[in-house]
Amino acid sequence: MAKVHFIAIGGSVMHQLAIALKIKGYQVTGSDDEIFEPALTNLKQAGILPDTLGWDDHRINADLDAVILGMHARADNPELIKAKDLGLKIYSFPEYIYQESLQKKRVVIGGSHGKTTTTAMIMHVLQQAGTAFDYLVGARLAGFSQSVNITDAPLIVCEGDEYPASVIEKRPKFHFLHPDIAVLTGIAWDHINVFPTYDNYLEQFAIFIRTMKAGHTLIYNTTDPELEKLVKAEGLHLRLLPYNVPPHQIINGTTTVTFGNHQAALEVFGEHNLLNMHAARLVCNELGISDEAFLAAISTFKGAAKRLELVGKNDHCAIYRDFAHAPSKVKATIDALREQYPTRKLVAVLELHTYSSLNASFMVQYQGAMDQADIPVVFYSKHALEIKRMPELAPELVAQGFGRTDLHILNKKEQLQDFLDKQNYDNTNLLLMSSGDYEGLDVNSLKKYL
The missing domain is CATH 3.40.50.720 (NAD(P)-binding Rossmann-like Domain)
Structure with missing residues (x-):
């Protein structure tokens, strides 16, 4: 033992x-x-x-x-x-996962955004298909009692994080997983406390591609020009499977996707989720699952926790919460709601909570991220700045970074609660985006607006 x-x-x-x-x-x-x-x-x-x-x-x-x-x-x-x-023998978490999976087929999903959802989609479909597999995913998923499972299954599906592996192993976690099948969802600079320049961040993905074994499969998002350029430069030793937004239509707030001769109505929505789904479909095809079986299973996928998670809705209003905090994720989440509900007003609240998002020099990366929101709100607490030992963040700098003169900037939970209470929610959606908790705001209590 x-x-x-x-x-x-x-x-x-x-x-x-x-x-x-x-x-x-x-x-x-x-x-x-x-x-x-x-x-x-x-x-x-x-x-x-x-x-x-x-x-x-x-x-x-x-x-x-x-x-x-x-x-x-x-x-x-x-x-x-x-x-x-x-x-x-001392292992970081991903080094140990690799040791446990030496005899397994390894699927690794990397990229700056969409990793958790893409991984969750693959897991959902494999589970529906009755396939035995191990997994490692960064969120709580319906139908799975744990976020890590290690058995004697011949397959493992891993979310591949670019954050450092441990205190003695500073290389990113996904460098240790050596996939047979990899997905890269896109590249958008994040974790500036670890990767101080964009080039330094980009290099981590170059290494990931470079160190994959010749002939192994890389599935990558061609709507990201930076990623496409990187794959052409570093990935020519691999079997390359590109993907983009699949054919779809939105009718009365329901998205229907088409692959070949097969269609399915979805419970999730947004261009970013359609991209995630296309990547998941290609992985599942590689694992022997047909488009027909994939669509039958994915039609019941409700999303990962805090990924465009529905808090509550009625006929004229819906409240969503999302983990989005990095600029590309914020933009994708807001754009998804705008596309799904084109005639509804959108109140979008973003909490700046991570080291990157609270950094004055990073603020310009948010330029245009909230352009599709009718009422844009940014919340950040003095407490979050103190914990991270960061200097005061001037509201003018924040407004300038986002490029909106009408940005509502709030610093106290009470201010935020008061602001939300005063909004009119007729033909309006409310979106809350954060990796934190707005200083303890009870999100479920917001159902009173319905």
């Missing part, structure tokens, strides 16, 4: 991997200096919650087969130091 120890077991995907390995029959231990919900309850139910919080090098012994290091652990962690001294 393999023995595995997790340093920083409380992370959102780390604890999921720990549970998956416990279910597989491994002996799993772990440590962390703080563990929050839902990881706390999940680990407790799985019987692998550490007895005490904090680091203790006595947990590290020579009989461990692997030590898995979370992003939250620092270089001076006593357990990490002892593991190094003992010469144990």
Whole structure:
């Protein structure tokens, strides 16, 4: 029985991997200096919650087969130091996923946007088709009890993140997964705290393409000219499958998509989701699933959590929330609602919450992102700036960055609540975009507007 120890077991995907390995029959231990919900309850139910919080090098012994290091652990962690001294195998999360999948066919979905949704679409269709597969995805999905699953299945589907793998391994996570089939959804500069220049960010995708084995399959979005240029420069050793927006029509707020002779009405919408779906379809075709079977399954796909997630609706108003925070995601999400409901007014609220989005020098990247909103609102709290040890962000700079003189800029939850209460929601949609929580605003309480 393999023995595995997790340093920083409380992370959102780390604890999921720990549970998956416990279910597989491994002996799993772990440590962390703080563990929050839902990881706390999940680990407790799985019987692998550490007895005490904090680091203790006595947990590290020579009989461990692997030590898995979370992003939250620092270089001076006593357990990490002892593991190094003992010469144990130390893996970052993606390095370990690769070790577990050496004998499997690996599908990896990378790109600056749409990774989670594309991965979720593939998983949904495979599940409907009764295909056995493992997975790694960055969100809670309906029909799946975990976000990581490791079994003896011959296939694994992974969301490939470009963020660094661990404190001792600064290369992006998706560089370690070595796919047989890869998807690249597009490239838009993000994570400026890690990739200070656009060229530096772009190079991570170049490396990903370059290091794929000759003859393996790369599925890529041709509506992104930067990505197309990169694939032509770096990917000629690969089998290339381009994709774009598939034929579709929107009637009375329902999108119907067509592949060949087959059609399906969808529960999701927006050009970005149609692109994600086209990528998912090509992956599923590669895995032996026909267009007919794909469309039958995808017609019941409701989306991943917080990806254009419907909070509530009536005949003349719908409220959506979305994880969008990077400029390209904000634009795609707003454009999707504008296209789906062309005659409705759109109130769009964006919370600036990430290091990139709160950075004054990055603000210009948002130019035009909210142009399709009738009432554009940007919210950011002083608290978020303090936590990230960032300087004050002047409202004038924000308005200038977005390129809208009519931008409503708010800094307190009470201000935001008051502003939303005063809007008229007749023939109007409300969209809330954030990777945060607007200082604790209860989104479900907004159903009162309906």
